[in-house]
Amino acid sequence: MMKSRWIMGVVLSSCLLLASCDDNKAPAETQNIAGALNISEPTAAMDSPSNEALITYEVTRNYAMEKADLLTKTYDTNSVQYVLIDHGRIVVSGQSGKNDEQGQKPLTKDTMYGIGSTSKMFTTVAVMQLVEQGKIELDTPVVQYIPEFTMMDERYKQITPRMLLNHSSGLKGSSTKNAVLFEDNDTYAHDTLLGQLAGQSLKADPGAYSVYCNDGFTLAEILVERVSGMNFTSYIHRYITEPLGMVNTKTPLDSPDTAKMAGLYYPRYAGQLPGEMLNVIGSGGIYSTAEDLARFSQVFTGKEEEVLSVKSAAAMAQDEYKTSLWPDDADNSLEYGLGWDSVNLYPFSEYGMKALTKGGDTPLYHASLVVLPEQDMAAAVVTSGGSSTHDQLLANGILLQALKEKGTISELKPEKSYGAPVKADMPESMLQYSGIYGATGTTINIDITEGGVMSITSEQPPNDSAGIYRYSADGMFHSSDGNVMISFVTEENGRTYLWLRRYASFPGLGQMAISMYNAEKLQPQDLPAETIEAWNKRDGRKYYVLDEKYTSIAYLTLEAVTIDLNVSKQLPGYVLDKRITGPNSAVSELQIPGSKGRDLLGLTFFTQDGVEYFNLGGFILVNEDAVNPFSFAKKSIVTIPPDGYAQWYTISDKDGGKIVKVSMSQNASFAVFNAKGTCIYFSVIGGQDQVELPAGGSIVFAGDAGTKFEISTQ
Incomplete structure (x- = not known):
């Protein structure tokens, strides 16, 4: 989301990208990266504004320069901008990498980047401003503000603005048709959202649990427009960017000068690309600079109360993710607030510090904003190429180096591990957890032997080598290097989940922590012979997208505009994560909080003039049987x-x-x-x-x- 399969990947969620805590945040579960074990306690030293005048930030500046160069040389990043702001002063600012192939377009602090889902923080601030004015109540149904908002599922009337901002609305996911275009600010995706939702049902009771949802923020964008009487771009400029002096923050509707945008490249296409425009602005379509994001961060440290009160900023940083359907507490990089991806970001939790983060990924741009409200500090990193995960790790590192240079912490903590497995006899009851598990757009096969060895393989090609985990004395399954720990949980809803906890290390950048329900166990079903026959005819067939706009970035790769349908060989009655409901329909019924249950769209097939098509989230695709060789004459x-x-x-x-x-x-x-x-x-x-x-x-x-x-x- 992001990224060669981004357009259809968002629909099927094979990857992502508008979302900062997308699946891109977590490397493949079967990959293990070594980590350190020892943990030491820091010695805190109080810093004050008077002492800060004596700090040069030279060590932090050198660190930022070195790691920015590492991103461009090792982590598939074309260019990077980074900033550290401390007590209202930008104290570190720089950039690295190439901006164009001829070297005629230098990178500067004013070069703009797409910030993807970091845009959601602007939407959240806009909603909270209207809450402060008494024009919106967070817990009043959205239909009272947008009367034309309707869905096929009557539960939609319970959806509130709070649920849009904490991802608990129950909306299916992402309406991305014609959303990401080359130098084209077509508003189709925004303009048709209400119509798209009108034909959908919900995947869960509103408020039941939080699962990443782009449509919730596009709907919140429309909410701001309805209540304020202004288009969203005009609103954020008048009430956010202009008061904060963010002169290099634009949206597609501003028709930004592409000469001032960071250069874009695609690994399998030679040459520099045109400018990218993501036209769901409130969900992911804002363009900015690292320095402008640093100015924006002051809203969350209490420095800009004319934009948002301290009380509202604090409300955004509360634990909104804690519902009954969420894993128990563990080190994590995904714990939603209002807008925020995490309000308790690791590794700052190791130092007893509250840290907030929001990142974003478009197909070609990436960003991360990390704020330490109690320390009145923030770091922002934006890149062309790379990923928001790498950007967040660089932002984390810049902040930690600055905290150490200031004496706020005495030393940096070593990386953590769950420890290698400790040999123990596995209870026979663990065998029940073998089977097929689903997550958005995929299924995995889990096999547990009586000897306590668990293997995890993908059902979809390419079938990568199995991840191997062994039962340990703590009752969990561990990877051999100790960086991954897996257990199984049956929740009150009767569903069984694979709970993945992981420390993922990125050489030279640092470590992130993941704790999430990674997949849900699926049950086989019997189907009528007629239905089985219909789906077997589609097995292994390729389908081509017909109605993506001619300026779409999706055409950069065939995989982004085609889908291969693979009927499950091991789980009767399923295609990918979707349960087959008839000869021409399948639905995804996953209920997984976090990011692995996002974008759940069904398949509906129809035949016209003897040709088979199907509808997937508003996209129309055609069977490969209708795609014939072209006869190229003179x-x-x-x-x-x-x-x-x-x-x-x-x-x-x-x-x-x-x-x-x-x-x-x-x-x-x-x-x-x-x-x-x-x-x-x-x-x-x-x-x-x-x-x-x-x-x-x-x-x-x-x-x-x-x-x-x-x-x-x-």
Whole structure:
């Protein structure tokens, strides 16, 4: 979310990206990274504004420069901006990396980056401002403010603004159609949200538990607009960015100057990309700088009460995640407040400090803001490329170095581990936890032997090597290096969860902690023969997206605009995490708090003119059987039909190697993919007048209804 499968990945949640505490926050559960064991107590020293004038922050500045360079050299980051603010003063600020291939566009402190889901903090502050004015009550149903908000599920009438901000609304997830575009600020995703929700049901009772939800914040954006009478962009400028002097904070509706944006690159596509625009602004569409985010952080340390009161800032930092369906307390980087990803961020909890964090990932930009309200300090990191996880770790490190340099802490604590497994006899009752478990867009196979060895493998290709864990004397399963500890919990709702606790170390950057219900046990079901036959025909078939806009970033990779349907071989009655409910339908019924139960959208198939399609979260996809080889003659024409659907074709061996040139209007694009699914040409990016066709590849033409593509070959 983010990132080659971002568009369809958000829908299926194979990855993510608007969300800062997405699945990107946690590396693959089967991967183990070594960590240290010893823990020491710090000696706290009080710092005061009078002492701070004597501090040079030289050690912290050097640390930040070194680690920023590490991001660009080791962690797939193109460029990075970082800032430390202490008691209202920006004391460390810098940048590293490339901004363009020619070196003609220097990085500066004013270079803007997409901040992704860090935008949610602006939405939260806007709602809280209206609460302070008595225009919104956090616990009054949203329908009282947005009368046209309706859903198929009557429980929607119970959804409150608080539930939107703490991810407990029960909304399905992310409406991302036409949301992430190249230099195109089309407001489709915002404008159609209420219509999308009107055709949906809820996945849980409102308020039952918190699970990451982008649509909740787009709905909160609309709430701000309805109550204030202003569009969201105008509102945040008047009441947030202008009072705080955030002159380099924009939204797509400001039509920001792309020359002032950080350069974008994609690993499998040569050259620099056009500017990215994420058009669900309240959920993830704001652009800013590290220094502007540092100014924004002052709202949460009590320095900017004209923007938000100390009382409201404190209310945002309360434990909103603690419902009955949440794992017991453990070191963690995911514990929701209002807007915040975590209000008790590790490793600052090790020092007895309250730390708040919010990060964000778009397909190409990433960001993290970490605030220590009691220390009146914050760090912000924004990057092109990389991930919000790496950004958060750099922000953590900058803050810890500054705290040590100031004498607030005497030393940095070593990394932690749960310890290697201690041999013990496993009770026979543990065998009941073997089976197939589901999380958003995936299923995993858990096998536990009588000897206390547990293996975890993915059901979906590529089937990576098994993660191996051994039963230990503490009643848990441990990885051999001690960084992962797994147990099983059956909650009051009768569902059984795999509880993953993990310390993940990133060489040179630090360690993060994860504690979450990582998957839910699924039960097999019997299906009528007719239903089984219908789904078996789809097993292993590829489906192509037809209605993503021609400027969509999704066309950068074939995997982002196609889905492979794989019926479970080990769990009768399921396709991915979705329970098959009939010959043409399947639904996901997971109830997992945190991030592993997000974006639960069903599949609905239909046939038109003998061609099979299906609807997934508003996207329309077509069966590969309808995608035929294109006959490339000297002159050919492709026309977008009245329904506006993109036209997909395969490239035969006989056409491989041909050189094609395509003429079309501005409201159109085409993309060419090789046999491996790599995009070798996307006309929105351009860079060449003609393209060599790859044998075994594919080509797609997208545009407004009636658009004509004139194709000539050499």
